[in-house]
Amino acid sequence: MxxxxxxxxxxxxxxxxxxxxxxxxxxxxxxGNVAEFSEDKFAGNPLMLVPVLNDGDLTVYDSDHIAAYLVRKHDPADRYGVLTTDVRELNARTVLNGMMSAETRLLLGARTGLNTENQPFFDKARAVFTKGFDWLDANIDLFNAETPRYLDFHLISSLDHMECYGLATPDQPPLRVLRDKLRGHASIAASSPPEPVVYA
Ligand SMILES: N[C@@H](CCC(=O)N[C@@H](CS)C(=O)NCC(=O)O)C(=O)O
Known part of the structure; x- marks a missing residue:
């Protein structure tokens, strides 16, 4: 793969x-630099986004679609809760995906030369972090720091990325405790984001 x-x-x-x-x-x-849009960079994904999974003859676009594909192929018991139909968990997934899109908007805006300060479009992206943290804090029971599942993988991916790029960090103590416990798992820490790459 x-x-x-x-x-x-x-x-x-x-x-x-x-x-x-x-x-x-x-x-x-x-x-490399996902702000660029050369044709072949995204393995045929017409949306020009990563990740893309190539598995033999199959190409799968979109992180949650890839996750569901992996579960159907390798883990019918769905140990990590990827195929959940629980409405609150799926709301959490939607909130996290929205926060992650806001991260991308700010980063790629700046990377492509836009001034992201005092601009309503980007101010709204930053407000998504504030409101998102409040929502996550109010729904913290959905997460499990002891035996992490896909939703926990999702949360730490967003929080680590925000911090890595200096975008935001939650003020809510329970959210910080959850984040730090998730970071404490070696299996999670192993894929921590590296120092931000600065593209010329
Ligand atoms: N819905 C997509 C979003 C993927 C996404 O936004 N990826 C970012 C990199 S983390 C990207 O490729 N951005 C390029 C762009 O927005 O032009 C997914 O879940 O895979």
Whole structure:
């Protein structure tokens, strides 16, 4: 299997955490600067986003779609709760995906030369972090620091990425405790984002 991603990508990390917890081997192909849009960079994904999974003849786009594909193929018992139909858990997934998109908006805006300060479009992205942290704190019972599941992989991928790029960090003590406990698992720490890459 081949995962087209970047070492710092938060959307890719939740898939990598699942692959790692299953002990599935894969090669990571670094897509480099995802703000660029050369045709072949994204393994045929017309949305020009990573991650993309290549598995034999199959190509799978989108992190949650890839996660569900891996579960159906390798873990019918769904040990990490990827195929949940619980409405609150799926709301949490939606909130986290929205926060992660806000991260991308700010980073790629700045990376492509936009001034992201005092601009309503980017101010709204930053407000998503504040409101998102409040929502996560109010729904903290959905997470499990002792035996992490896909939702926990999702949370730590977002929080670590935000911090790595200096975007935001939660003030809520329970959320910080949860984050630190998740970071304490060697299986999670192993894929922590590297120092941010600065593209010329
Ligand atoms: N819904 C997609 C979002 C993926 C995404 O936004 N990936 C970022 C990198 S972490 C990206 O490729 N961004 C390029 C862009 O927004 O142009 C998923 O879950 O895989």
């Amino acid at each position: 081949q995962l087209v991603a970047t070492p710092a990508s938060h959307f890719a990390r939740k898939v990598r955490l699942l692959l790692d917890h299953y002990g599935l081997a894969y090669d990571m192909v670094d897509a």
